[in-house]
Every structure is written in C-alpha cells, then in structure tokens.
Amino acid sequence: MVNDVRGLWPTPGLRATSDNYASETAGHARRRLRTLAWYLAPWLLPAVLYTLWSVGCSRGWIAPQILPPPQQVYETLRDLATSGDLVRNTAISLQRVLVGFGVGTLAGLAIGAALGLSRTVEAYLLPSFNALVQIPVLGWLPFLLLLVGVGEPLKYILIAHAALVPVTLSTMQGVRNAPAALDEVARGFGYSPWQRILRVVLPAAVPTLATGVRLAFTKAWLALVVVELVASSEGLGYLIVYGRQLFQLDLVMASVVIVGAIGFAINWLLDALEARLRRGQPSAFRE
Amino acid sequence: MNRSIKAAFDWRGLVLPLAAFALWWLISALHLVKSGLLVSPVDVAHTAWQQAKSGALLRALSASLAREASGFLLGSAAGLLLGAALGFSRIARRVIGPTFDTFKQISLFAWIPLISVWFGLGDVAKVVFLSLAALLPVAAHTCDGIHAVPPRYVEVARAFRYSRLQMARYVILPAALPSIFTGIYLALIYSWLATLGAEYLLVAGSGIGNTLIDGSEQFRMDLVLFGIIVVGLTGWVLSALARGVERRVLARRPRASRERAVA
Numbered sequence: 001m002v003n004d005v006r007g008l009w010p011t012p013g014l015r016a017t018s019d020n021y022a023s024e025t026a027g028h029a030r031r032r033l034r035t036l037a038w039y040l041a042p043w044l045l046p047a048v049l050y051t052l053w054s055v056g057c058s059r060g061w062i063a064p065q066i067l068p069p070p071q072q073v074y075e076t077l078r079d080l081a082t083s084g085d086l087v088r089n090t091a092i093s094l095q096r097v098l099v100g101f102g103v104g105t106l107a108g109l110a111i112g113a114a115l116g117l118s119r120t121v122e123a124y125l126l127p128s129f130n131a132l133v134q135i136p137v138l139g140w141l142p143f144l145l146l147l148v149g150v151g152e153p154l155k156y157i158l159i160a161h162a163a164l165v166p167v168t169l170s171t172m173q174g175v176r177n178a179p180a181a182l183d184e185v186a187r188g189f190g191y192s193p194w195q196r197i198l199r200v201v202l203p204a205a206v207p208t209l210a211t212g213v214r215l216a217f218t219k220a221w222l223a224l225v226v227v228e229l230v231a232s233s234e235g236l237g238y239l240i241v242y243g244r245q246l247f248q249l250d251l252v253m254a255s256v257v258i259v260g261a262i263g264f265a266i267n268w269l270l271d272a273l274e275a276r277l278r279r280g281q282p283s284a285f286r287e
Numbered sequence: 288m289n290r291s292i293k294a295a296f297d298w299r300g301l302v303l304p305l306a307a308f309a310l311w312w313l314i315s316a317l318h319l320v321k322s323g324l325l326v327s328p329v330d331v332a333h334t335a336w337q338q339a340k341s342g343a344l345l346r347a348l349s350a351s352l353a354r355e356a357s358g359f360l361l362g363s364a365a366g367l368l369l370g371a372a373l374g375f376s377r378i379a380r381r382v383i384g385p386t387f388d389t390f391k392q393i394s395l396f397a398w399i400p401l402i403s404v405w406f407g408l409g410d411v412a413k414v415v416f417l418s419l420a421a422l423l424p425v426a427a428h429t430c431d432g433i434h435a436v437p438p439r440y441v442e443v444a445r446a447f448r449y450s451r452l453q454m455a456r457y458v459i460l461p462a463a464l465p466s467i468f469t470g471i472y473l474a475l476i477y478s479w480l481a482t483l484g485a486e487y488l489l490v491a492g493s494g495i496g497n498t499l500i501d502g503s504e505q506f507r508m509d510l511v512l513f514g515i516i517v518v519g520l521t522g523w524v525l526s527a528l529a530r531g532v533e534r535r536v537l538a539r540r541p542r543a544s545r546e547r548a549v550a
Contacts (some may be wrong), residue, residue: 127300
C-alpha cells in the first residue's frame with residue numbers, strides 16, 4: 001500500500017532540475033542538498049540502529065549473550081552458507097511452503113468458486129466454513145499432532161489450511177463482484193455457463209483473487225515458521241529454535257534475517273506479478 | 288439480498304455440522320475405529336464439564352484474555368501513534384516508512400526466540416510479543432487511512448481555512464476511521480492468534496494454549512478438542528465484539544458529517 005503513496009509525494013529531484021536555467025545560486029545548492037537528504041532519509045534509521053548495535057557491542061554496553069555483535073551474525077551467515085546448512089534448510093522450508101501454498105490455493109479456488117457461483121452450495125457450506133475459520137492454525141496444531149504425528153503431512157496440511165482461507169474468501173468475493181450488467185449482456189448473446197465464467201466472471205474476479213493469493217502466501221509463510229518452530233527437525237524455523245536452545249543468538253538472528261529476506265523477496269515478486277495482472281485488465285472492470 | 292429472506296433462519300447451514308457430528312457420534316458409539324485418539328462427544332462434554340467445574344477453564348481463559356487485553360491495548364495505542372506519525376508527516380514516512388515495511392515482512396513468530404532471550408518466558412515477554420502483533424496492523428492501516436482521505440475534502444477544508452487541529456478532527460479522522468477500525472479489528476484477531484503462539488512457544492504459566500499443549504502431550508484428544516472449541520469460540524466472540532463496536536461508531540459517521548457540512 002505504501003508503494004502507491006509514493007506517487008503522491010513531490011519528487012524533489014524533478015523540482016531541482018526543472019529550473020536548470022537558473023544560475024548555480026546558493027538556493028539551488030541548498031535544494032540539491034535537500035534532494036540528497038530526501039533520497040538518503042530511508043537509510044537513516046537502519047544506519048542509526050546498526051551503528052548503535054555495533055558500537056554497543058564493541059564497547060561492551062550490550063552483552064553478547066543478549067545481542068551478538070553484527071560481525072558475528074555475519075560470520076554465522078557465511079558459515080551457514082559455506083557449510084551447505086543454509087541451502088539445505090532453505091530448500092526444505094521452501095518446498096514445504098510451496099507445496100502447502102499450492103495445494104491450499106487450488107483447494108481455496110475451487111471452494112471459493114463453488115461458494116461464489118452457487119447459492120445452494122453457499123447455504124450449505126458457508127456457515128460451517130465460517131465456524132472452522134475461527135480456529136487459528138495454532139489451534140489445529142495439537143489436534144493434527146495427535147492425528148498425523150510430527151511428519152511432513154502435518155506441515156503441508158497446516159500451511160495449506162493457512163493459504164486456503166484467504167483464497168477461498170477472496171475467490172468467493174471476486175466471483176460475486178462480476179458486474180450483473182455484463183452478465184446479462186453475455187446471457188443475451190447466448191453465452192454458455194462456461195463461457196460466462198471464463199469471459200465475464202473470471203476477468204472481473206482477477207484483482208480480488210490476486211489480493212487473496214498474495215495474502216495467502218503471507219499466511220503460508222507465517223504458518224511455515226510457526227510449524228517449524230513448534231514441530232520440526234529441519235528447516236529455517238528449526239534453525240531458529242536450535243540456535244535458541246544452544247543460546248547461539250547469532251544463529252537465531254542469522255536465521256531470522258534469512259526468513260525475513262525470503263519473505264520480502266517473494267512478496268516483492270508477487271507484487272510485481274499482481275501489478276502486471278492488473279495492467280492487463282480492461283479498464284471497464286476496474287471502476 | 289432480500290431482508291426477509293436474510294432474517295429467516297437458513298436450516299441448510301446446519302446440515303453439514305449435524306451430519307459430521309452424527310458421523311462422529313456413530314463411529315465412536317459403535318467402536319468402528321480402534322484408537323485411543325477417537326474420543327466420543329460424551330468424553331469431550333465430560334472434559335468440558337470437569338474443566339469448568341474445577342476452575343481450570345476459568346483460570347486458563349482469564350490468564351489468556353488478560354494477556355490478550357494488555358498486549359492488544361499497548362500495541363494498538365503504539366500503533367495508532369506510529370500510524371498517525373507516518374500518515375501525517377512526510378518526513379516521518381520517508382525516514383521510518385521503509386524500515387517499518389521491511390520489519391513487517393519478517394514473520395512475526397520468528398521474533399519469539401529473540402524475545403524469550405531478552406524478556407524471559409514470563410508474562411512480560413508474552414505481552415511484548417502480543418503488542419508487536421497488534422502494533423503492525425494498526426500502524427499500517429492508520430497510515431493508509433490517513434493517506435486515503437480524498438484530496439477534495441482537504442482542499443475544501445483548506446479553502447475554509449481550517450486549522451491543523453480542525454483538519455485532523457473534522458476531515459481526516461472521520462475519513463480515516465473505517466481503515467483505522469480495520470486495523471484495530473485485525474489487531475484484535477492477530478493478538479488472539481499471537482496469544483496462542485506465545486503460550487505455545489514461551490511455555491510458562493497457564494493459559495488456554497497451555498491447555499492445548501497439555502492435551503497434546505498427554506495424548507488426550509478430549510482435552511485438545513475442548514481447547515480448540517474454547518479457542519474458536521473466544522476468537523468468534525472477540526471478532527463479533529469488534530464488529531459490533533465498529534458498526535456503532537461508523538453508523539453515526541455519515542449523518543454526523545453531513546450535518547456538519549450543512550452547518
């Protein structure tokens with residue numbers, strides 16, 4: 001959301017160059033300085049925090065048991081990368097999240113479409129669905145732990161469940177959002193039900209769907225970390241727990257950094273995909 | 288949708304739960320599956336009665352809710368402040384915004400091990416974690432809400448020479464309120480989820496999450512199912528409460544602003 005806002009901000013770079021013909025006055029220099037400050041501003045807070053962290057550690061204000069120095073975290077990251085632990089655990093986590101997310105999204109699309117298209121299905125299924133949704137992933141965990149044990153299925157089921165809920169809800173919403181007028185036109189032209197779904201309902205549902213899928217990925221990633229923290233012997237979440245148990249905070253922080261970086265990267269990717277999808281939308285559907 | 292149809296109770300929604308319940312009852316009554324894990328509905332009801340009678344339920348639930356409340360209040364208050372700062376000040380947004388966005392990306396539960404080192408396993412650590420869970424959605428939605436105020440409103444208010452305070456009170460706050468409420472509503476749900484997570488991962492003291500863990504560790508499916516039902520019901524009550532408050536506050540809004548516009 002915040003990305004959208006950027007367009008509203010004045011772009012000082014443009015303002016500074018727009019009076020190129022003005023001589024290199026003091027005002028111009030000051031404006032340039034301000035432009036520079038504007039571009040550097042986002043780095044201010046991280047830089048301050050990092051400096052505090054690193055100076056605090058080297059001066060001994062902060063005990064390394066409480067917060068290991070950045071140097072050490074960096075070295076741990078490098079060790080993880082060179083020993084292959086990083087690749088192995090990341091691969092396992094990614095596999096879990098992708099399988100769970102894929103299964104959950106597909107199931108969510110099917111259920112959501114059924115709920116959105118048919119009033120009968122909705123009447124039978126929606127109340128139960130709404131009731132089950134009230135129970136968070138962590139509520140299901142002990143139940144599934146007893147039912148299927150601590151194996152891979154546990155992770156897949158929980159991650160799929162986490163992804164399923166937002167996809168189902170947004171698919172249902174999106175399908176319903178299909179403009180009634182367009183549907184009438186399609187009917188008038190004698191479209192078959194399938195054609196109506198493909199040509200009218202689906203295009204109208206895409207933006208809502210995309211939002212749901214994005215949210216689903218965020219939830220799936222969150223669920224993955226939770227499941228791996230609680231019940232796993234490999235994966236990124238496990239690395240965090242393992243580091244915590246050994247009081248190796250550098251390992252904990254390194255793993256948190258990786259978890260954050262991957263979440264960030266995939267979110268960015270989905271952002272780009274969503275923007276593409278939206279651009280392809282005919283404007284009549286946007287409104 | 289027709290109001291009279293909506294008001295009439297739709298029995299079709301009950302078919303699926305009743306069928307599932309009947310199936311469960313049948314399987315356990317006829318002993319179709321030989322497993323200690325398949326408990327009968329009677330067992331669950333019995334456990335529920337025992338938990339309620341012994342006071343264990345009240346103890347666990349009140350401990351969890353107290354945490355949830357304090358974390359939610361602290362986190363939302365901080366989130367409102369941060370969100371308002373981000374929403375109103377261009378500089379704050381430029382300086383804090385990107386760091387905040389990056390921070391948001393890190394899976395919330397990944398912080399628990401660090402929090403446990405810094406604050407221990409007790410209530411302080413849990414409340415810190417819960418506040419964090421509540422802060423993020425409130426701050427993000429407050430900021431978004433302030434941003435989404437239609438520029439036309441602001442222009443009109445400027446033309447009327449509203450002071451900054453008047454602008455905030457009469458233009459921005461009413462326009463941003465729905466979004467802020469969404470944030471608070473999310474915060475309530477997230478912090479309830481986080482309460483469970485905190486009790487799961489920072490195992491100390493009592494709480495409904497601990498009830499679930501106990502059930503899981505003692506292989507008592509009846510206790511686990513009871514815990515799940517309590518968790519689900521509590522979540523449902525919390526969100527119903529939040530929605531009720533939201534409806535009340537927002538219902539007054541359009542009329543009030545129209546009157547002000549006329550006056």
